[in-house]
Amino acid sequence: MKLINTTLDGVFIVEPTIHYDERGFFVESYSKQVLLEHGIEVNFVQDNHSLSKEAGVLRGLHYQLNPKAQMKLMRVISGAIYDVVLDIRRNSPTFGRWFGVILSEANKRQLLIPKGFAHGFCTIVENTQVIYKVDEYYSPHHERGILWADEDLGITWPTSNPILSAKDQNFPLFKDADINFV
Numbered sequence: 001m002k003l004i005n006t007t008l009d010g011v012f013i014v015e016p017t018i019h020y021d022e023r024g025f026f027v028e029s030y031s032k033q034v035l036l037e038h039g040i041e042v043n044f045v046q047d048n049h050s051l052s053k054e055a056g057v058l059r060g061l062h063y064q065l066n067p068k069a070q071m072k073l074m075r076v077i078s079g080a081i082y083d084v085v086l087d088i089r090r091n092s093p094t095f096g097r098w099f100g101v102i103l104s105e106a107n108k109r110q111l112l113i114p115k116g117f118a119h120g121f122c123t124i125v126e127n128t129q130v131i132y133k134v135d136e137y138y139s140p141h142h143e144r145g146i147l148w149a150d151e152d153l154g155i156t157w158p159t160s161n162p163i164l165s166a167k168d169q170n171f172p173l174f175k176d177a178d179i180n181f182v
């Protein structure tokens with residue numbers, strides 16, 4: 001398992017070593033030790049699992065405000081997503097910049113997302129299942145979002161006509177978003 005830097009400080013692609021044999025494969029899907037070797041100390045407390053039935057389901061962009069902000073470790077166990085993070089740390093040199101990567105059942109890549117990022121993904125095949133760890137419990141009171149299609153962000157999603165929840169259709173633009181990360 002190795003961690004690959006991205007264009008956003010603190011965001012890593014986690015590339016597992018996949019051991020294929022005649023039975024199938026074996027992979028270490030999480031290693032606390034590997035994260036510690038990179039100076040990342042995290043206590044994951046909740047695992048989430050979602051199914052998106054169609055290609056073009058877009059969930060996001062989501063975050064929880066401090067003090068309930070979440071680090072997330074995303075992976076895909078069936079299908080594929082385009083996974084996107086947006087830097088919402090006001091004093092960051094990359095504030096307002098985004099990064100995207102394909103996570104799939106086939107590549108088994110994971111995305112490690114620190115606190116201070118909004119996050120969303122769009123499925124690129126049907127019946128996509130995503131599993132992720134978070135280090136803070138769900139808190140509806142701290143839940144916030146940013147409109148996925150905000151032109152100021154310039155995110156190149158795989159579709160211009162995604163399937164969205166009612167909640168995700170009504171998030172504010174980035175410039176109006178409620179953000180308490182420094």
Ligand SMILES: Cc1cn([C@H]2C[C@H](O)[C@@H](COP(=O)(O)OP(=O)(O)O[C@H]3O[C@@H](C)C(=O)[C@@H](O)[C@H]3O)O2)c(=O)[nH]c1=O
Pocket residue numbers: 048050059060062063119120121137138165167
């Ligand atoms: C996120 C979450 C939702 N729920 C409930 C609330 C609601 O009734 C139902 C569906 O919630 P949502 O519509 O918010 O689910 P979803 O749109 O999949 O939300 C997720 O999107 C991705 C992009 C993320 O980054 C996650 O942190 C999370 O915000 O599940 C929980 O019980 N616990 C949780 O941790």
